[in-house]
Amino acid sequence: MNFLIPDFIPTPAPETMQLISIILLIVGVCVTVAGAFFLFLYKRIGKEKNTFAWVLICIGVLLIVNHGLQLIF
Numbered sequence: 001m002n003f004l005i006p007d008f009i010p011t012p013a014p015e016t017m018q019l020i021s022i023i024l025l026i027v028g029v030c031v032t033v034a035g036a037f038f039l040f041l042y043k044r045i046g047k048e049k050n051t052f053a054w055v056l057i058c059i060g061v062l063l064i065v066n067h068g069l070q071l072i073f
Contacts, residue, residue, distance in 0.1 A: 021067040028063025029057055 013018075035056030042050040057065055 018071065021070045024063055025067040025071065026058045028067065030060070032060030033061065035060055 035053045035058075038053035038056060039050055042053060
């Protein structure tokens with residue numbers, strides 16, 4: 001669906017939006033890998049509190065899903 005956007009609202013070009021989505025998709029993958037690394041590191045050390053690792057994984061997955069869907073549609 002294409003909605004008419006008034007001229008006084010600044011909007012980036014579609015190519016710019018696609019580039020931003022690609023960059024944030026890569027950032028999401030990196031954040032997810034970092035979270036998995038911290039999760040593995042905490043399990044190896046024996047610490048039971050690994051909330052930080054799960055937060056990183058959730059944020060990374062959220063970025064991947066959001067910007068992956070933007071690139072598909």
